[in-house]
Amino acid sequence: MRTAKDFFAPLAVGAPAPVREIPARPSRAIHFFDPGNPKMAAKVPDMVGTVDVLLGNLEDAVKAENKEIAREGLVKIGQEVDFGPTQFWTRINSLDSPWVLDDLTTLVPAIGDKLDVIMVPKVQGAEDIHYVDRLLAQLEAKAGITKPILIHAILETARGVANIEEICAASPRMQGLSLGPADLAADRRMKTTRVGGGHPGYLVRQDPERGADGVPLYDGERTTYQQDLWHYTIARMVDACAMHGIYPYYGPFGDIKDTVACEDQFRNAFLLGCVGAWSLHPVQIKIANKVFSPSVEDVKHARRVIAAMGDGTGAVMLDGKMEDDASVKQCKVMVALAEELAAIDPDLKAKYDAIVVD
Numbered sequence: 459m460r461t462a463k464d465f466f467a468p469l470a471v472g473a474p475a476p477v478r479e480i481p482a483r484p485s486r487a488i489h490f491f492d493p494g495n496p497k498m499a500a501k502v503p504d505m506v507g508t509v510d511v512l513l514g515n516l517e518d519a520v521k522a523e524n525k526e527i528a529r530e531g532l533v534k535i536g537q538e539v540d541f542g543p544t545q546f547w548t549r550i551n552s553l554d555s556p557w558v559l560d561d562l563t564t565l566v567p568a569i570g571d572k573l574d575v576i577m578v579p580k581v582q583g584a585e586d587i588h589y590v591d592r593l594l595a596q597l598e599a600k601a602g603i604t605k606p607i608l609i610h611a612i613l614e615t616a617r618g619v620a621n622i623e624e625i626c627a628a629s630p631r632m633q634g635l636s637l638g639p640a641d642l643a644a645d646r647r648m649k650t651t652r653v654g655g656g657h658p659g660y661l662v663r664q665d666p667e668r669g670a671d672g673v674p675l676y677d678g679e680r681t682t683y684q685q686d687l688w689h690y691t692i693a694r695m696v697d698a699c700a701m702h703g704i705y706p707y708y709g710p711f712g713d714i715k716d717t718v719a720c721e722d723q724f725r726n727a728f729l730l731g732c733v734g735a736w737s738l739h740p741v742q743i744k745i746a747n748k749v750f751s752p753s754v755e756d757v758k759h760a761r762r763v764i765a766a767m768g769d770g771t772g773a774v775m776l777d778g779k780m781e782d783d784a785s786v787k788q789c790k791v792m793v794a795l796a797e798e799l800a801a802i803d804p805d806l807k808a809k810y811d812a813i814v815v816d
C-alpha cells in the first residue's frame with residue numbers, strides 16, 4: 459500500500475508531479491475513431507471543436523493485422539493536429555495483449571505532450587493501474603513530459619466491478635471510469651448479445667386483474683415496462699467515482715441507427731450522475747452533446763432556487779414545492795455544469811445567458 463505521504467510523489471525521478479485534483483473538463487462525448495482507417499482519420503482535424511474528446515482507439519474494433527497501422531496513424535494525428543479546446547485521448551490495447559507495451563513505449567515519447575488521457579481496457583484491479591502508473595512515470599521522465607498523462611479505466615469485467623473502489627483509488631492519475639457493457643456482459647455471462655442499451659426481455663409487468671376468488675385472470679392486457687439492464691453497474695460506478703473525485707461515463711451504444719434509444723440510454727446515465735458517454739459514429743456526438751448539457755429549463759429552475767434560497771440555508775416554497783439546503787446543492791451542481799459548458803460552447807452560452815430568472 460502506498461502511504462498518504464507518498465501518494466502524490468512522482469513514481470520516477472524526473473516525472474511530472476501528479477495532479478492533486480482531476481480537472482473538470484467538459485467531456486460529454488468521447489468520440490472513438492480508428493486512426494488506421496484513412497476515412498476516419500481524415501475527418502479528425504475538422505472534428506476539433508465540435509466534440510469535447512477525440513479518442514484514437516487501438517483496442518477492440520481494430521483488426522489484429524492493423525494494430526501497428528493504427529498506432530502509427532495515431533502518432534501522425536497526434537503530431538500534426540492542433541486539438542485546441544478538444545481533449546485528445548487514446549484507448550490502448552489490454553494489458554494482457556502483445557501490443558500494449560509497444561502502444562505505451564511508442565505513444566508517450568512521440569505524442570505524450572499532446573495526450574490528455576489514456577483509457578485502459580479490461581481493468582481487473584488496482585494492480586493494473588499500478589503497472590500503467592509506474593510505466594507512464596518512467597516514460598514521461600525519459601521523454602521530458604511536463605504534464606502527467608491521466609488514466610481512465612473501463613469497467614468491463616466482473617472482477618473490475620468487484621474491485622471498483624480500489625481501482626478508483628489506485629493512483630492520482632485516475633481521471634474516470636467508463637462502463638463497458640459489451641465485454642462486461644460477456645464476462646458476467648449475461649444473456650444479451652447487444653452492445654449496451656436495454657433489452658425487451660428484461661422487464662416488469664403490470665399486476666394482473668384478479669377474479670373474485672383472487673386468482674389472476676390471464677386474458678386481460680397487461681402493460682410491460684422495459685427495464686435498464688445497466689442501472690446497477692452505472693449507479694455503482696457513479697458512487698465510486700464521486701467518492702474518489704473522478705468522473706463516470708456511459709460507454710458504447712451499438713445500435714447506431716436507433717438514435718432515440720441511444721438518447722434514452724445516455725439520458726439515464728446523465729440523470730444518474732455520468733458526465734458523458736462514448737460516441738462510436740458522428741451521429742452520436744450530437745446526441746451526447748445535447749443530453750449531457752443541462753436544459754435551459756433546468757438551468758432556469760436551478761438559478762431561481764439559488765436566488766430564492768439566499769445564503770443557502772432554511773426552507774422556502776417555490777411553485778408549490780419545498781426547497782432547502784439540500785435541493786439548493788442539487789441546483790448548484792446543475793448551474794456549475796452549465797457554467798463549465800458555457801465556457802467552451804458559444805451556442806450554449808447564448809442560451810444560458812438569455813435566461814431571465816423571474
Ligand SMILES: CCC(=O)SCCNC(=O)CCNC(=O)[C@H](O)C(C)(C)COP(=O)(O)OP(=O)(O)OC[C@H]1O[C@@H](n2cnc3c(N)ncnc32)[C@H](O)[C@@H]1OP(=O)(O)O
Nearest residue numbers: 490491492497498501515518519640653710714738739740
Ligand atoms: C463494443 C465495445 C467497444 O469497444 S465500442 C468501441 C470500439 N468501436 C469503435 O470504435 C467503432 C467506431 N465506429 C466505426 O467503426 C464505424 O462508425 C462503424 C460503426 C463501423 C460504422 O461505419 P460506417 O459503416 O462506415 O458508417 P457510415 O457509412 O454511416 O459512415 C459515414 C461516414 O462517416 C465516417 N465515420 C464512421 N464512423 C466514424 C467515426 N467513428 N469517426 C469518424 N468518422 C466516422 C465513415 O468513414 C464515413 O465516411 P465517408 O463519408 O465515407 O467519407
Ligand SMILES: O=CC(=O)O
Nearest residue numbers: 614638639640641
Ligand atoms: O469496450 C467496451 C465494451 O462495452 O466492451
Ligand SMILES: [Mg+2]
Nearest residue numbers: 518614638641
Ligand atoms: Mg470492451
